[in-house]
Amino acid sequence: MKHFRDITFASIFVFILVSAFNVGAQESGSDVDSLFGDEVVVQPNGDQSSQGAAQGSGTQGGTAQNPAATSAANPLQGLLKTEAVKIGGSLTGKIGATWTWNDPWNSGFDLFNPDSHKLSPVLQSLLYFDARPEEAFRVHGSVKTSWPFSSTSSFLNSATLITTTTPNILSTTSSSITVPDARIFELFSDFQLGDSVYFRFGKATVKWGVGYFFSPADIINLEQIDIFDPTVQREGPLQFRVFIPYGKSQNTLSFYAIFDDSATPDFSNTALAGKAEFVLGNYELGVSGYYRNDTTERAAVTLTGPLGNFDVFAEGVIARGSPTTFYTTFMSVAPYYEQVSADDVRATFYPSGTAGFTYNDQDNNITAIAQYYYNGEGYSDSDRTALFNSYEASSAKAAILYAIANGNIKNFPLFSGRHYAAANLSFSEIGGSDFSASTTGIMNISDLSGLVQPSVSWQIADYLKLTFSTTFVFGADDTEYGLLFQGRPVTLGLSLSAGTGNF
Numbered sequence: 001m002k003h004f005r006d007i008t009f010a011s012i013f014v015f016i017l018v019s020a021f022n023v024g025a026q027e028s029g030s031d032v033d034s035l036f037g038d039e040v041v042v043q044p045n046g047d048q049s050s051q052g053a054a055q056g057s058g059t060q061g062g063t064a065q066n067p068a069a070t071s072a073a074n075p076l077q078g079l080l081k082t083e084a085v086k087i088g089g090s091l092t093g094k095i096g097a098t099w100t101w102n103d104p105w106n107s108g109f110d111l112f113n114p115d116s117h118k119l120s121p122v123l124q125s126l127l128y129f130d131a132r133p134e135e136a137f138r139v140h141g142s143v144k145t146s147w148p149f150s151s152t153s154s155f156l157n158s159a160t161l162i163t164t165t166t167p168n169i170l171s172t173t174s175s176s177i178t179v180p181d182a183r184i185f186e187l188f189s190d191f192q193l194g195d196s197v198y199f200r201f202g203k204a205t206v207k208w209g210v211g212y213f214f215s216p217a218d219i220i221n222l223e224q225i226d227i228f229d230p231t232v233q234r235e236g237p238l239q240f241r242v243f244i245p246y247g248k249s250q251n252t253l254s255f256y257a258i259f260d261d262s263a264t265p266d267f268s269n270t271a272l273a274g275k276a277e278f279v280l281g282n283y284e285l286g287v288s289g290y291y292r293n294d295t296t297e298r299a300a301v302t303l304t305g306p307l308g309n310f311d312v313f314a315e316g317v318i319a320r321g322s323p324t325t326f327y328t329t330f331m332s333v334a335p336y337y338e339q340v341s342a343d344d345v346r347a348t349f350y351p352s353g354t355a356g357f358t359y360n361d362q363d364n365n366i367t368a369i370a371q372y373y374y375n376g377e378g379y380s381d382s383d384r385t386a387l388f389n390s391y392e393a394s395s396a397k398a399a400i401l402y403a404i405a406n407g408n409i410k411n412f413p414l415f416s417g418r419h420y421a422a423a424n425l426s427f428s429e430i431g432g433s434d435f436s437a438s439t440t441g442i443m444n445i446s447d448l449s450g451l452v453q454p455s456v457s458w459q460i461a462d463y464l465k466l467t468f469s470t471t472f473v474f475g476a477d478d479t480e481y482g483l484l485f486q487g488r489p490v491t492l493g494l495s496l497s498a499g500t501g502n503f
Helices: 002-026 051-055 381-393 397-405 480-484
Strands: 086-101 116-134 137-162 169-193 197-203 238-246 251-259 271-280 283-292 296-307 310-320 327-330 337-339 349-361 366-374 419-427 435-444 449-461 464-474 490-498
Touching: 327 381, 381 397, 449 480, 464 480
Parallel strands: none
Antiparallel strands: 086 116, 086 490, 116 137, 137 169, 169 197, 197 238, 238 251, 251 271, 271 283, 283 296, 296 310, 310 349, 327 337, 349 366, 366 419, 419 435, 435 449, 449 464, 464 490
């Protein structure tokens, strides 16, 4: 049976490639940016623009920056080839300090006597190279590193039980090794078939979703969106992509084979995915599908476009099966939980969706972003209440919290609800000054818990900015954020961004 499934999987993959060739042969037109789409985002913080501004890159979906270029007889010739390898990146330098009061609502708030404090210097960098020796061939790669630039780990060489003494002694020998903290973030090549079918093979970010804080349709990347830094580029998987722009409206087709990063590659854990994007007036519609035999199938629809003074976005997803780990109860003995087998939910359907808007008043330097998220893979109210009750009844709360903190217990309590909302309101250069202010918040609407983080920044000079922030947590003990942040702590933060920028 497994052999037949593998043959079927391989046949589907070959069929997709053949279909791609046929569509490319039937459609005319070319998109000079599509070959070099999905640029790495050199964006260390919210003040920096994407690499599209830094490098003049194309858009994610392959829409040309210069429509006249696409109508040229040979738009690629003499435009893409470069004699030198481009090198650049970003540097982030920050000195941060935080002071935390664990339970100020019940224990009192003494400004000069916090329960804990922390100093957090940050120095990290992304370095990329971009080589385009031929008009139809490009190689791109990037490496990330951060201070202290290395880590030391110990490993056991040998262990011997000595039984001639009283008591017996276990004698061990161990060694340590220091490993540089440098990891390959992206490494891929772009090439093409004629002027209508473009290929990519390698490790690269894939942006499918259109959501800002939440994106259920963005199912390929290996990292989740950081609510407080949602625009940062996230790590993508090893993939083989076929990209086909067609028609006069810059419609596109994309096909992917996505290889698993955490297990031995096999047909069962290799995913197939496809996406079609259509330009409909001022709106862009995306339809995508995802298949992975050992986990799930997903179908998604995305929509973006203007609505009056707002830019709106929406996603709808239906999944059959789920990679999420679901728990039924917590216990007082190891492993402290009972969970649902992935096979038990393989035929269950999970709908998810999100909708939001962005508003930008350039005259007054005001930006507002808000989004609602229905998390179809969250727990129902009754199941979530039962889980919290079993946790409260357990005599091993500390062990359960430790397992949650170390990632051994996933999907609880973080994103255990089904209804969420997040928003950001920011004012830059207030009254023409060097001061800016913003507030970001996230809320689990299902249990009325969440956190809010207001901040004020002072741009002292170029590449030197001071930021003061506070973080407030709200919610009862038996809620998502009440459990994650017990006591509803209050945190004051002060950070100095020094020398942060792109190069």
